[in-house]
Amino acid sequence: MALQDKYQELITAATAGVSNLQVREQEGVLYIDGEAPDGATKDKLWAIYDKLDPNFLSGDLVMNINVVASAPVTKAKVTTERSNLNIRKGPGTDQPVVGKAAHHEIVTVVSQSSDLWWLVRTEDGEEGYAYAQYLTPES
Amino acid sequence: MKKLLTSVSLLAFLAIAISFSACKGKLKDADIKTAVEAALKADPMAAGSMVEVKDGIATLTGECKDDMCKNLCAEIAGKIKGVKSVVNNCTIAPPPAAPVINPEDEVLTKALTDALKDHSGMGFAVKDGKIVLTGEIAKAKWAMLKQTLDKLKSKGYDLTGLTIK
Missing domain, CATH: 2.30.30.40 (SH3 Domains)
Structure with missing residues (x-):
């Protein structure tokens, strides 16, 4: 639970902007998965992550946010x-x-x-x- | 007129007498509540539910793990003496999220080799499912690389040997 507190701002932002969101804590690592509607939403989440854990150096968060294209990429x-x-x-x-x-x-x-x-x-x-x-x- | 008055007073008397006797046989809501609570507590599956009783109507609240558990709570409450009906407002708890599937060290090592091919000057290893990185990397490149590495679903990172320029 402590990890979810540390990354609370990120989870709140993800809840607001990401679909199919899954937040799970397993063996001391927080996993955030989901689909962002656009690149800007994804970039915003990574910026919050960088703010909460400068340079992502703690190694206690694995964030896999994919951007879902409205049309298939050709x-x-x-x-x-x-x-x-x-x-x-x-x-x-x-x-x-x-x-x-x-x-x-x-x-x-x-x-x-x-x-x-x-x-x-x-x-x-x-x-x-x-x-x-x-x-x-x-x- | 007198006869009518007599019959009215007789009726009134009868009505009072009936309501008194009915009161005697009727259980108090608080007693019914206690009985329902005890019955719910006795079953480990239903123990998470709470009850309020008003005029013999038992209203159940709380969280159940599934439909079966919810129905069981209503059944238990319905069997208690004095309960006229049950309003089942229990909610079903959302299913727990599926665990993260971490890849085998071997699979992770191969994926890391692919991801770090163009990052000479960095060392990497996989230890107990964790990605261990050493060396130096520019901030912009690291921000991009971390996004790629997070797709590999490792058991986290050991980045104590990594320097961000």
């Missing part, structure tokens, strides 16, 4: 820092690289079956898995 921009994005045969860095998508290239999202790896197709027709963190949905 196109995404490669938002790496500057490098190309590897397209792999399967979901995992142990999988062979079958192609590359250029920095800021727009790729077609074939499937978002996992939160971490999306199946994409490049402009050159190369198809494979890319790490979702480096893909930003295009509206």
